[in-house]
Amino acid sequence: MAVATGERVRRAAVKLFATKGFHGTGIRDLAQAAKLSSASLYHYMGTKEELLAGIMRDCLRNLLDEATTALEGVSDPVERVRRLVTVHVTAHARQPNETRVADDNIEVLSPRLRRDVVRLRDDYEALWSDTIEEGLREGVFDTAQPTVTRIAVLDMCTGVARWYSSRGPLSLRLLAEHHVELTLRALGVRVSAGCGLANSRDPQACPGAAAEGRSWGE
Amino acid sequence: MAVATGERVRRAAVKLFATKGFHGTGIRDLAQAAKLSSASLYHYMGTKEELLAGIMRDCLRNLLDEATTALEGVSDPVERVRRLVTVHVTAHARQPNETRVADDNIEVLSPRLRRDVVRLRDDYEALWSDTIEEGLREGVFDTAQPTVTRIAVLDMCTGVARWYSSRGPLSLRLLAEHHVELTLRALGVRVSAGCGLANSRDPQACPGAAAEGRSWGE
Amino acid sequence: MAVATGERVRRAAVKLFATKGFHGTGIRDLAQAAKLSSASLYHYMGTKEELLAGIMRDCLRNLLDEATTALEGVSDPVERVRRLVTVHVTAHARQPNETRVADDNIEVLSPRLRRDVVRLRDDYEALWSDTIEEGLREGVFDTAQPTVTRIAVLDMCTGVARWYSSRGPLSLRLLAEHHVELTLRALGVRVSAGCGLANSRDPQACPGAAAEGRSWGE
Amino acid sequence: MAVATGERVRRAAVKLFATKGFHGTGIRDLAQAAKLSSASLYHYMGTKEELLAGIMRDCLRNLLDEATTALEGVSDPVERVRRLVTVHVTAHARQPNETRVADDNIEVLSPRLRRDVVRLRDDYEALWSDTIEEGLREGVFDTAQPTVTRIAVLDMCTGVARWYSSRGPLSLRLLAEHHVELTLRALGVRVSAGCGLANSRDPQACPGAAAEGRSWGE
DNA sequence: TATGAATGAGCGTTCATTCAT
C-alpha cells in the first residue's frame, strides 16, 4: 500500500524543515511537497508549529528509547558510552533530517510546545551525564571538564547529521566506530590497540555529502 | 561618542539573526532593535540578505585573519593545532552571535552572495586540513579518519558559541585549553601530563548559559 | 447568476487602469473595486502586470479577430478600409476602457509579456498597411505619405475611446460612418455624394463625455 | 555656461514623465537623472505634482502663444487652419516629451492645479473651433460633424509626438505640410494641385522612431 | 546650495489559517 497521506505530510515537513528551516518553509511549500492543497494539509496537522513539535517529539522519543534499550543491563561506563555514541551517531546518520529538525528548532517552539520536547532532551542527556559521572567515579574516565566534554562530544556526534552520506565511502559501522573512538579519547580512556580503528585511512569520507552546507570538511 | 547608526543596525542584526534565525527575523524587528523606522534601515543596508552576507563575510574574514596571523612562522603541527583551536574557540566564545550567524546561514544565501562566503570558509578550513595532514605525515597525529576527525573537532569547537557564557565559572582561557586538549586527544596526540588540564573539575560550566537552546548539556 | 469573481476583478482592473493608469492603480484600489481583500485578488490573477498583459492581449486579439472576420472575402480597398475603420471605431467606442488600456500600456510591460502583445498589434496593423498599399497600387488611394497617413488615421480612430459617449447625441453608427469618411478623405478617395454624411450637423457630439481628459473638444 | 540646475531638473522630469509616466517616475529617478540628491531636488521644485503642473502649463502656454501669434491678422479659415496645424505639429515634433506630458496627464492633477491647465487647453482649443466654425459659416469647409472632426484632427496631429523622429527621412516641413493636407481634406477643402504634397512617396517615415511604443505604424 | 538622515504611509505580494461545499 502507498504511504498514508498523513505520513507523506510529515515526511515533506521533515525534509523541508531540515533543509530550509522552519521559518523558511511555507505552508505552500509543504502542500506542494505533500501533493496536497494547502487547505487539505490541515486535515493532517494542527498548526505548522504543532507539526514541528510533533516531529521533534517523535525523533527525541525514538532516540531516548533506543538509547535506553541499548543501555539495558549494561553497567560498564566504557561500554555504555560505546552504545550511547553508536545509537546517537547511527540515528543522526540514518535520519539526518529528523535529527536536524529536532536539534535546531527548540527555540522556535512556544513555551507550551517546548516543554515536552525539552524534557525528552534532558532525559536523553541525563543518560550521558550519568554515564560520564559514573566513569569518572570509577576512574576509567579522565577529563578535567566533564560537562564541557560531554557537550563537545555530543556536538561532534550530532554534527554527523549535517555531512554524512551513506553513498560516501564510509560505512555506517565505521562511522560509528570512529566516533566511539573519538569520544573515548575525549574522555581520556586509553583504547586498547587492535580495535580496528587505529590504522585504516579514509580516502574521502563522503563525496556525495552535498551542497554548501557541508563542504565543511569535504 | 555613541555607536554609529550603521553599526547599531549591524549589531541588532547579529543578535536577532543569531537568536531568531534569518527567516525568523523581520525587517521590523530589526528596525525596532536598531531604534529606527523600517524605512531608515535602508540607509544603512542593502537588502536584508546583503546585510546577512556582510555579517558572515566579516566574521569569516576575521577568523581567517586571526588564524593566519596565529600560524605565522609556526610549523610544528601540534603547536599549529593549539593555535587554531585557541583562535577558533576564542572567537566563538567571544562573538557567539556573529559566529553562529556565519556558521548557520550559508544555505540561506543566494548563489551570488554565497560565493565569497564559501570561499572564505574553504580557505579557513584549508588551514586545518593542511595542518592535520602535515601532522599525520610527520607521524605526530594518529587518526584513522582524518577528514571525519577534522569535521568532528570543528563541530565541537564551533558548538562553544551555542553554550559558553563568560559569566559562568569557566574562564575563556580554560575553555580554550580544554578544547585544545580534546582536539589533540582526537588527533591521537599523547599529551604529556602536567599540562594543567588533567585534574581540575568543573562545577557547572555555564549556568548563565541561557535559554533552552543550550540546556543541551547544562 | 452574478458575474464570476474573476471577471469582476478583470472589469475593475480595466476601469481603473483606463482611468488612473497602471502605475496609478494600487492593488488595494483593485481589491476595493472588486469587493475583495487584496489577498483574495491573487486567487484570480498572477501579478498585477500579468493582469494588465492579459487584458491587453484579449483586447487586441478581439480586435484582430473582428477585423479579420470583417475583411473575409473583401478585396476592394475602399470597402476594406470602410470595414477596418468601422471595426476599429466601434470597438473603441464600445470598449473605451479596454482599448485605452491596450493602446497606452505597451511600454509598461516587461519584455517577456510585451512580446505577445506587440505581435498582436503588429498583425493588426498589417491589415491596415496591406490594405492601404493595395489601394495605392490600384490607384484608388492618393496620399503622399501612406505610412504617416495610416498612423494619423489610426490615431484619429483610436482617439474615439477617449471622448465618445453613447449617451451623447451621436449614434455609434454615425460615429463610425463619419470616421470612415474622414479616413477615405485622408486617403484621397473622392467620396460620392449622398452617402449620408455630407450634410447633417452635429449639435454637440458628446456632452456626457466625461472628465477633463476629454473636454478636449467638448 | 552650463545649464542651470533648475532647468536640468525640469528637463529630467520632462523626459521621464514622457517615457515612464508620472506615476511610473519616482523622485529618485528624477534625482538621478538630474544628478542631484533627492533632497536637493526640493530646492528647485515644489511637490512632484507641482513640477508636473508647471511643465504642462508652460507647454500649453507656449502652444497657445505660438498659435495666437501665427493667427494674428489672418482671417482666411483655410490659412488659419494651415497655421494652426503647422504650429501644432511642429511643436509636437520638436518637443515630443513636453507635449506628451501636457497631453496625457490632465487627469493626474488635483483640481487646484488642474484648473489653470484646463483653461489654457480650452483657450487653445477655442482657436480651432472658432476657426472651423468660421470656415463652415463661410462655406469653405464641409464636414457633417465639425466637433468630431476637430477632435479627430487634433488627435491625429497630436499623435506626431509619439512617433516622429527628426532622424527619419521625413523633414519637419514635409511632416507639417502633410498634416495640413490631411486636415484640410478632413474639413472637406478641395486642395488645389501642385501644393507639393500630392506626389512624393515616403519610403519609411521614421526608422529611428524607437521602441515598441511606436512601431504602431512603423 | 546641497545632502545625509529620517520617516509615515504605502507598495505588490505572501503569510498561516479557516470554512463552506
Added chain:
DNA sequence: GATGAATGAACGCTCATTCAT
C-alpha cells in the same frame, strides 16, 4: 477527505517628503 475561496496580518521594500546641518 479534499479543496477553492477567502482573509487579516505581515512580508521586504520603496514612496514622496522634511529638516538639520
